[in-house]
Amino acid sequence: MPTCMSRLLESWESNCYCACIFVLYAHYFTFMYETGYMHAPSTLVGVDKRGIFTVKSAYKVQRAAEQRRSTRGCQSSSGGSVMKEEHWKGLWKIKCSGKIKHFLWRMAHNSLALRMGLQRRGMEVDTRCVVCQRMNEDGGHLFFKCKIVKPVWRDLLLEEERRTMGEMNSARGVIEYILRLPEKKQLQVVTLLWLWWQERNRRREGEKGREGAQLAVLIAHTADKYMKIGRPVTVPGPKTKKKWQRPDQGIYKINCDGSFHADTAVGGWGYVIRNDAGEVVLAGAGHCSHLMDALHAELLACQEGIKKAAEQGMWKVIVETDSLLAKSALETNSFALASIGGIAYETKSLMNMSFVSCVLSFCPRECNQVAHALAAQGCMCSQNADLCWEGMPPGVENLVASDIAEPLS
Numbered sequence: 001m002p003t004c005m006s007r008l009l010e011s012w013e014s015n016c017y018c019a020c021i022f023v024l025y026a027h028y029f030t031f032m033y034e035t036g037y038m039h040a041p042s043t044l045v046g047v048d049k050r051g052i053f054t055v056k057s058a059y060k061v062q063r064a065a066e067q068r069r070s071t072r073g074c075q076s077s078s079g080g081s082v083m084k085e086e087h088w089k090g091l092w093k094i095k096c097s098g099k100i101k102h103f104l105w106r107m108a109h110n111s112l113a114l115r116m117g118l119q120r121r122g123m124e125v126d127t128r129c130v131v132c133q134r135m136n137e138d139g140g141h142l143f144f145k146c147k148i149v150k151p152v153w154r155d156l157l158l159e160e161e162r163r164t165m166g167e168m169n170s171a172r173g174v175i176e177y178i179l180r181l182p183e184k185k186q187l188q189v190v191t192l193l194w195l196w197w198q199e200r201n202r203r204r205e206g207e208k209g210r211e212g213a214q215l216a217v218l219i220a221h222t223a224d225k226y227m228k229i230g231r232p233v234t235v236p237g238p239k240t241k242k243k244w245q246r247p248d249q250g251i252y253k254i255n256c257d258g259s260f261h262a263d264t265a266v267g268g269w270g271y272v273i274r275n276d277a278g279e280v281v282l283a284g285a286g287h288c289s290h291l292m293d294a295l296h297a298e299l300l301a302c303q304e305g306i307k308k309a310a311e312q313g314m315w316k317v318i319v320e321t322d323s324l325l326a327k328s329a330l331e332t333n334s335f336a337l338a339s340i341g342g343i344a345y346e347t348k349s350l351m352n353m354s355f356v357s358c359v360l361s362f363c364p365r366e367c368n369q370v371a372h373a374l375a376a377q378g379c380m381c382s383q384n385a386d387l388c389w390e391g392m393p394p395g396v397e398n399l400v401a402s403d404i405a406e407p408l409s
């Protein structure tokens with residue numbers, strides 16, 4: 001191994017840069033080796049049995065160096081205990097995406113560019129937390145103790161886990177704790193950490209911060225997607241264009257949609273309630289200003305549709321939305337703390353209390369065209385307008401007809 005490299009691999013700093021360096025190093029040595037500039041691959045760090053440099057083999061060398069350090073009694077790079085081999089294996093087996101695993105790996109090695117870490121390495125930086133601008137930014141503060149991140153943990157019902165991890169004094173301890181969590185919580189925690197790191201970086205770049213409840217919805221939804229990885233997937237049949245489906249007998253289907261213009265924060269909502277014959281029983285649309293985001297408009301649409309159905313004494317309903325986020329917000333508990341949380345909570349209560357049966361369902365956009373057209377109408381009408389039609393609203397006749405038309409073949 002070249003001396004400069006071995007020094008680097010054994011030094012404290014190695015953890016910061018090794019991921020990048022391995023990749024560069026891989027390209028460099030593969031090139032040198034393949035072009036004949038360099039021989040004797042067995043003497044090169046990270047060269048595998050075939051004589052090819054890979055990140056994996058370099059990683060093994062780095063791990064071996066770390067183990068040598070630990071058996072010599074040196075302190076590990078993180079200042080905590082050296083993580084056991086089975087823990088590393090566990091980390092790579094988490095059912096999340098590769099970039100999250102890599103992020104966790106960097107976290108375990110204290111190699112995230114947290115401001116206190118940068119200062120320790122001699123950089124002159126403002127050490128205040130990027131998000132709250134108050135305390136010093138280290139891992140414990142940013143991920144667990146920052147007043148802005150706390151509600152996100154709370155919204156996901158992970159308060160106990162947050163507190164436990166916040167009291168730990170090494171990143172490795174945190175990772176080991178995460179690896180012992182039940183799968184669902186584990187996926188939520190790692191997704192939260194990852195998305196919060198993204199959020200922090202967005203804010204550092206001057207972007208507007210996302211609301212805690214919105215992040216919580218996103219985290220719940222993403223973690224849910226990871227949960228489903230590896231489960232049997234229902235194979236879609238031969239390709240047919242997706243169509244709106246009539247509800248079963250005696251059930252009303254409420255299709256809801258929102259529209260939102262980010263530049264003006266103005267939007268609209270629309271809903272259409274149809275019976276099992278596909279006939280429009282009721283429809284509504286409205287305009288709203290000062291919206292927070294698209295999800296806000298989607299939730300308003302659901303709320304208006306559900307409220308109307310409840311007023312009319314409909315007992316069994318299906319609420320259909322083409323927004324996965326809205327569906328998650330209405331399915332996940334406890335979003336009552338932030339502003340969109342309020343609407344989600346109210347809507348959820350309405351759904352629970354007003355019907356004998358109320359099913360929430362997601363549909364692709366092409367199955368939600370009537371509600372979409374109504375939301376667009378709502379957006380165009382005067383401020384705070386609230387339109388309601390008993391029966392077919394004007395302008396959507398063709399869309400309704402095409403929803404119930406029998407397929408030609």
Ligand SMILES: [Zn+2]
Pocket residue numbers: 129130131132133134135141142145146147148
């Ligand atoms: Zn903070």
